[in-house]
Amino acid sequence: MGNPLSATLCEFFMEDLEQKAITTAPPHCKIKLWKRYVDDILEIIPKGQTETLTQHLNNIDDTGNIKFTYESETEGSIAFMDMKITRQTDGTLNINTYRKPTHTDQYLLWTSEHPTIHKMSVIRTLYHRANMVTEERDRKQEDKHIQHALKTCGYPTWAINKGKQQTTTERKEQPKQRTRNPERQEPKPVITLPYIRGITEKIRATMKKHNINTPTKPYTTVRNRLVHPKDKIPAGLKCGVIYEIPCKLCNKTYIGETGRQLNTRTTEHRKECEKETNRKHTRAAKEEAESTIKKSAVTDHCTRENHVMDWDNTRIINTEQQKYKRWIKEAIEIRRRGCGTMNRDDGVYSLDHAWDCIIEEGRAGGGGWRRPLLPVDGRG
Template structure:
C-alpha cells in the first residue's frame, strides 16, 4: 500500500521541525509506505514500512505534539497540518502527483486561480523575454510531467500563448527548438539552460528601445559586451510603499548640496553614512588642524561666511560608492561656482566635464 500525504509545518523554532522528522518512524507503525511532501523544506521524503494504518499518522499530523518517544502530549511551539490524497491525486508546488496502481507519476499542475496571462507578444519588451516565456513553459510542461501528458501540456501552452498574442509560427519554432534541446540534454544527462552565457561577457544596463537595443547587441557582440534591459519606471514610482519617510538627516548614500548664506555659493559632497553624521563632521571640522580642513571649512575660515546647514538639498541617492563619487564630481562641475577644490574632479573624464560645462547654469 502507498499513500500520498502532504504536510505543512509551522514552528517558532526551526530545530523543532527537524526533531519531528527525526522521530517520524516512532509515530507511524510499520507496513505502509507514506510519501510525505514537506513544506517549507520543499523536499519529498519517503517513509517505508512504517504504517499498518493511517489512523495513528493522522493523529500526530493533526495536532501539536511533543517530539518525544515516550510523550504524545501537545507542544505549543510545533503545529502540523496534513492533507490526504483525493482520488489518488495531490498537488505539490507545480507538480500534480498521481498515485496510479501503487506507482507515482507526475503532471504539470496549475492552481485554480491560474490567470492564463503571460507577457504579451505585442508588449514593448525585448524578443528574448518572449522566447524565454515560451522556453520556461515548455520546460514545466515537459520536465514536470510523465511522457503520457506531454502532448496535452504542449497543447495547453500553445492555446494560452496564442491568447496572449503569440503567432503560431513563432510558437511552433520556439517549442520545437526547446524540445530538441531538452531531448539532447536528456541523452547527455545534462540540464538545458535558457541561454549560453559567455564567461568573459561584460554587461551594460540600458532602458529598452525597440530596434536600438537589438542593434547595439549585434554591434558589440564581437567585443564580448552585452546590453541588458533596465527599467526606468518601476512599481515604486506608481504605488506608495506605506512606509514613513525618513527624516533628511537619517538618509544615507547621498550626494548633497549646502549653500552659503552670504554668497550663495554651494558646497557639493557625498556620504555613505547618515547625512546628520556627515553634517556634524562639517560643523566640527573647523576645530581640527588647518591641513585637515575641507573645502567648506576653508571657505568659512577665509571669508567668515556661514553655511545653511538647516537647508541641505539631497541631489542623488546612490548605494554604489564609485557611482556616488562620479555623481559628486559631475555635480561639482555642473555648479561652476561651487566652493569645492578643483582637484575633487581630476579623475572625471573630459567628456563629462565638457558636457556639464556647456550645460551648467550661468
C-alpha cells in the first residue's frame, strides 16, 4: 500500500538515525551489538543502562515522531523476530523458534478451498524456519511440535513427510549461481485462475503442456460468503450481468449479457417484442415478418413461434464488470444449455470446443461453481 518508494525512504531515514545514535551514545552506554531488521533491534549494552540509552535514542529525532521502546531479557532469554535467544551458563547462546504466548498454531486448513500447492507451502515454510532457526539438538522437539500442529489442522501424514523431505533436499543442494543468458527468453504467458476443486487442476495440467503459467486465487472465501458490508442492490438495478429470460410456452430460454442495468436491457427486449406482436399483419405481411431476421433473438422467437416471454422470471446467472470476461461467461452459459436456448449464435466470444468436456462436467455435477440465480425484482 502507498508509494512504492516508502520502504526505501524509510530505510534511508533509519540508517541515518541509527548511525547518529550509535556514534553519539554516552560512553557508559557503549553499544556492543546492534542488529536491526526494519523496526526491530537487538542490542547488547552494559547492564543497568537501558533507560539511559532509550532516552538518548528518543532525543535523536528532532521532530519527536520516532519513539523507541524496549524489552529486556527475562530469565536469560529474549525474543527477536522468530528467534528465542537464551544465554547459557557457559556464555554461549542457544537459539530456538519463538512463538508468542497468544500463538494458537492455527494454519491453513487442509480441507479449505485452496490448491494443494498452497497447503504444501505451509509445511515447507514451517520446516524451513525450524532448519534455519532451531539448534540441532532441539530440532527433534520442534519437529514434534510442527507435526502436532499440522495434524490438528487436518494435514495428512503423507503431505507432512513430503513437505519435510522437500525442505531437507533443498538444504543439501548447493545454491545455484545465476548466470546471465545472452539470449534472453521471452516471459511465459500467465493466466490467473480461480481455484475450484476438481476443475482448476485439470485446466492447469492442460495449460502446463502449452508452457503457460497458471497461478491460482481463492474463489470461495469466508468473506464473500458471510460479509456483506453494503446494502443489497436489487437484481434489476445491477450492471455487468449475464441473464436468462425463459419462455412461458416452451422450455427454451434466452441467454444475454449487458454492462448496463438489467432492467434497461430487458425493457428494450420487451418493447421490441411487443412492437412486433401487436402489429396487425395480413397473411403476406405475416409471412414476410416471420422470414425477416429481427434485431433480437427474443423477438424472432416470439414472432415465429407465436410465444410469450416470461419477463417476470428473468434471472441473473452471473455477474462480471469486465466486458471481455463477461463475454466469455455468456458463451459458457450458452454452450452449457446447448439446444435449450433460443440464441442464434454462441455469443460475442467464440469459445473453443476444447472446453466442452469441462462445461459438461460442470453441468453434470449440478453446476456447483455457478452463482445463485436471482430474479429481476430481487425477490428470493
